[in-house]
Amino acid sequence: MKKLIFSFYFLFLLLFSLFSYLFIDLNLIYLKSIYTGYAFSNRGVVSVIYCLFILLFFLFYFYFIKLIKNKNLSVKEIIFLITATSIILFFSYPAMLSYDIFNYIATAKVTFFYNENPYLIMPIDFKGDPLLLFTHAANKTALYGPFWIFLTGIPYLLGFGNFILTTFSFKLFSTAFYILSCLLSYKLTKNKLSLVLISLNPLILIESLVSAHNDIAMMFFALLALYFLLNSEQVKSYLLLLLSFLIKFATIFLLPVFILFKKIKDNQKFPFLFLAMFLIFLLSSLREEIYPWYAIWFLVFAFLSPKNKLILYISLAFSFSLLFRYVPYMYFGTHFGNTPLIKTSVTFIFPLATLIYLFIKRSIKFGR
């Protein structure tokens, strides 16, 4: 039965990867031969299929969690699941839900091809560059930290100037950080449940392996910093935290927790790290908006300490609801009108409902 479900899971991932290619941009000249435009002319159908995919994704996820609770999943099997998932999703189309990968490539090209400072010169300054046809934030200077820009030199150079090769080189880069983060989380906790919660979470998988967001790279360095902090290697720890911060500035919120780490009780260390990143996640709405991939910041720490039920359920609820944030735009094709309101409602209603459910459950328990 388990093997059959594993097979269905891999088939499901394969179909999801194929589904992602329905979203190819008309202006993406490099993939013109497989452009269908289906996602843009059949918005209703695509939105429903996407919702079904997400529901199924979570069904599989909960099944794997159940296997762990029933002590029916070995570490070897989990590693097999992680490897197979990584391979299948690696071949998915990366700009299905977000165009950020093209921004990464464009910034890397400004830095390593045009030899210009990406914090001063925008991709749009290079008239005639084919990347401008489909890069969405071409009119912005570099949005990320210098360490990220330095790191992107690796996948950019491995692309040898070929766009498709460069794109998948960036995906491979993100996949590597995902796998390293999974292994590190297991090293930190020695807990199979934590490993499954992190490595097979649909949001983490979609945002890291499909969309190839750099948040997973930032979290890898934060986890490594935590690893050294737990081993009382303060210099290495702070240096790695700095590197994490220099990828994307969110992990600066971990600094107060790192400073007070020794004073925090052992069973509260991970929850405090979770709270710090959850706070910056909520505050991100003040800057721009809460993007689904921002959830990676707190999910990783939430799943390191699955004993805290409140944190666990709220995190699961957010990872579920945030993936539906894509649906209003997918359906309406616009970021205006009712889209922002629906997106906000979708983001918070489910976690709020979970909170209320937990509160009622607790009241009943204490009422008895």
Add this chain to the structure above:
Amino acid sequence: MRKILLLVTFLLIFFNLFVFSVNAQSSYVLPYPSSMPGSSFYRLHLLEELILKYWYYGDFGQFTYSLKESDKYLVEAKTLFEYKQYLLGYKALEKSNKYFLNTMPNLLSAREHGKDIKDKIVILSEASKKHQEELVILEKELPQNFVWSPEKAASQNLPISKLILESIKLREKYEKTNI
């Protein structure tokens, strides 16, 4: 009488048009004056200038940096001349020219590296026009030469008018460069 009125009206309209055409030559905006020599912040500005030279790397970066510094020193020269600080103003204008001279070679280098420089040429042309507007005003207001006599050194002749005319020529050359 009627003919005289018509002639006066014609002349007024003609010169007004002329005045408008001068003011509307360039939409390029020069920066506010920054700290001036003698101010304690001036050294910090010089340090910033040195650091920014390396921060603005690359052809486009160096072009932007050179034009930015040229603008800054032109405004500095203008302000210093207004306060009759001729020696300092003269030196500032020399610096502005030095940076302005550096703009075009960076654009040519960018073109050699396969970068489209059309937009930057337009920016440089607009900046040239604006610089010329300011320099023409200065040329009219300032003395042709100024002899600066420091207390414990030999006096020095500053050919202000000559420098301004050279500055205008340089800007004219870059404005009209057809790439």
